[in-house]
Amino acid sequence: MAKRRWFHGIAAALCSAALAAQPTGGLTPAAALADDPPALGEPFHTRFLGREIRFPGFDRRRLDAWTLGLTFNFPTPGDRPVDPAGSLYLWRRPDENHLLYGDIALVYNHLFHARSFRDGSPFEWVTTFENYTLPKLQQGELIEGRNDEDGETEWGYVRPGIGLGYRRQVGPAVDNMAAADLIVEPGLLYFGDHAQRFRSPGDTFELRSRLQLRWDGLRRNLLSLPDRGLAFGADGVWGWRANWRDWGVDRRENGHRHYLTGSGYALAALPVPFAGGRHRLIAAVNAGITHHPDRFNRSVTRRLGGGINPLGMDFHTTGFPVIPGAAYLEFFPRHYAIGYGEYRFAPTFFSFVHLYGGTAHLDPIRYRHGKRQRHNTLMPFAGVRLSSGLPGGLLLVVDYAHNFGLKRGRTGYGNQVTVWVSGMF
Template identity: 30%
Template sequence: MGLLAAWLLVQRPPFCIAAEEPEYHTPLAGEAKQVTFMGQQASIPAVDRTRMTSITVGGSLLAPAQGQSPAIPVAALYHRRITDRSYRRAMVAVFVNELDYLRDVGGWDLVAQFDNDTLPVAGRELRDDKEIRGTALYHGVLLGSFGVGWRKPVYPFQVDNDLRVQLVGRGGYFYAHRESDTAPGLWIPPNTSLLGARLRCRYDGLRRNLLELPHHGLAAGFDIDHLHRDRWQGEGGPGDRGNRDYTQVEGHLVGAAGVPGLSERNRLLFSLYGGMTAQGRGDRFNAFRLDGAPFPSEQYDLAWPHYSGVIYDRVLARGYVTASAGYRRELAFFLYLSTLGSYIWADRATAVGNDRVAFDRMQGAAVTVAVDSAFVWNSSLYLAWSWESGAMRNGRSGNGVTLIWNKLF
């Protein structure tokens, strides 16, 4: 977030040609800077990164389609406010939302969080890249959390650079119900309340560039979640309480660095993500949700698994590992070209019959070529082409093109 159409601010004094800088330095997020572009001076204004609001719209075109989805849209509102005493952050997409509030009380934080995944469309699982209509089901979850935390600023001491540890209690609600295509024999658990706890540790030592892309540094973290589903009936029918209680662990490591011997315009990128459900107690309703996305940059987005640049649609996995590595070239101070390779291993949900969903171990690879650019009206564009070997389409390789527009207010 926080993306600028800075080249529109070029000041053009007549007959003024500036000398090239002896050592070029990439414009960094939030900082005012004078740069030379096409022989003229461009003035980049400072930005208050403690107060940011933006909208994101776009989507992916898939060839072939993922199941019956040739196009997958995305739209969200982002809001962040940071003061000496509080931290507020919201990612609002109506049916999928994340809200986070921290309040400093004498060196400790009171932590309040809310998230929901309540899409109004039925999910269907794939078999050989075909949607199995009998697996259609509406299901969703709402969770609120409250607890305590501790934060400490870390280098390079920007607004998003800190070490934080949080312990929260969680409560919420899970629901599931049929649609017209649901097979009569499909397992449907009862609606139930949820109770549990989460330990979260996050470190963000990344410095971002003008377009808020990782420029140098590391970010890392992990979550340990334990949840109890109060009214639960497993796939075995009455008396089956399997998976009623489960523990999940997720972790991530993201970094950016320079290329030895080359200028600051050249960056190396890497990420590593993993998640597991203890004792194999994963099912269709507590599985991790994997979605393709641009290389992560925003403080909270860093924890979401990265794989490829296409916005794939809600692939469910009981466990997963993803790794990505790539190179970014700064073509101009507002324009970046990236190439990324990704690998995924996932114990992912798949339809093994017209009325049964199980988990299959799959692995695959993806390649992405992307362009990030500032744009008019204080906005930015992300355009990417990706190829994926078949893990996300359940066995069938394919291509995709993604276009995302982000507008900062």
């Protein structure tokens, strides 16, 4: 069982990393300090340590990037002291009539494609594909940092989609867009081996409809970090299952065939008044709620946890909710709200120091008087992060986060160290 949970941790990390693979801008290792760090992809000319630096820029309409990383959790949640991560990211925006982006991480893949009805039209056809397919691996929940072995089961889904959308430019960058998409997602939700006392809900056809709204007006610097501007968005999902029944240990979970989820986010980046261009303030909020929740009716991006945090780094991943200090995909809450604040300083224009803090409010499962119960919990957090360019056009991120509200066995806190490297092909 320990080996199974170890590989499940790896797979969960791959899923989260897929949502964080980011372009680095082809950064030249030589660097200089500028009052305003250069924008992502734009050419610039400066001097550093007596040397003249020229960067020709690059075309942001076509990007292929990769991410590799490790996350260390302590105290250890379950049997997952280390979560490795790796993924590919692709982006195509050749003109205003086409858009393609995708996350590719073996067991988790997500693709989105949009094509205008006709050239110059803001209305578009949308096709999507998503799968979450862990091969022969039983998955359970972490409760107070311990594996719920009785609730482990093998499960996954395959979910194509088709729909209609509206999209237009709202700024100079290719990812400064306003978009609304209504997508119908017929799919298969399947189950395999499970723990002895666990009753599976059973394989079923699942029909979902998704409404997603996005507005991105962020200017990003040459490391793809949000530099100034605003982004916000919302998602609503209605789902129906053809076959469903009471499930879980001793069938204690209700078998709701219908469910409804809603989530939203907003992020703002702005200079610190009277402090010069090296200083930035970042503020973000994420919130979500589910009617008739269970651990199978959320997409992988709505299971909450820590790890790699792609905060504001591109149009696709800006709204991904992260709880610093928690393990990857540690919680399956019915509702959550996260408030995040960050001060960022640029010692050089290719390196940044981030000091951040905030709190999360959610209802994880906890043990109360020997019983499993959901309990509304505050999880304040604080951390420090270093983002820096490296030779070869690479981006290095080292992040330490401490969460004051986690319960891991006899401790009331959690720590996490994340190291990841990203680059472009």
